[in-house]
Amino acid sequence: MRPVLRAITRRDWRGTEHLPTDTGFIAAGNHLTNIDPVTFAHYLYDQGVAPKILAKSSLFGVPVLGWVLRTTGQIPVYRGTADAGRSLEAAERALADGECVAVFPEGTLTRDPDLWPMLAKTGVARLALDTRVPVIPIAQWGAQDLLARYGKVFKPIPAKRVTVLAGPPVDLSDLYDRPRDAATLREATRRVMAAITALLAEIRGEEPPEGVYDMRKQARA
Secondary structure, three states, rough: HHHHHHHHEEEEEEOHOOOOOOOEEEEEEOOOOHHHHHHHHHHOOOOOOOOEEEHHHHHHHOOHHHHHHHHOOOOOOOOOOOOOHHHHHHHHHHHHHOEEEEOOOOOOOOOOOOOOOOOOOHHHHHHHHHOOOOOEEEEEEEEOOOOOOOOOOOOOOOOEEEEEEEOOOOHHHHHHOOOOOHHHHHHHHHHHHHHHHHHHHHOOOOOOOOOEEEEOEEOOO
């Protein structure tokens, strides 16, 4: 896919010095459009990192994208089913083997009207606290110009600028030995998403909105 992506994108890769080279790690990113798992992976591959992406199972049925996810051994997430726990088990095995696991904590495309990260699920917190590997926040912007959120029309011409920025690991060390209750998981998730949002604000050159969009309430809280 990289030759194709090089032809249809103008890449602005930043913060690559924050990607660990001696341990497995979690790459946690924002989710704008169904095509951004590919641009996210492109950023990581260009740094010599072959990620295992935790992606919702429905994406594996999307033309082209689904083929890429299946043939590269990515990890489907079967939300709301008995198989949901298998995804975290597969991710933990990959991290123990020193691999990178890529996670979109929101679990689906952001519903925020202005494409800021929304309230996330706690799966990334569970994975991070159980494995204690570094969590690298990564923000991306521009993939939505290739394929709009919920869009059906792919727009590769002219080439679109895609910016990806990684930050330093999110400090969760004070949470490692706390009970895995809802408060701990929410706090870990909040820290990860706050770091991603700050990076996205840097890319966009804008201040993020007050509050975080909650899909259940269909409003920022």
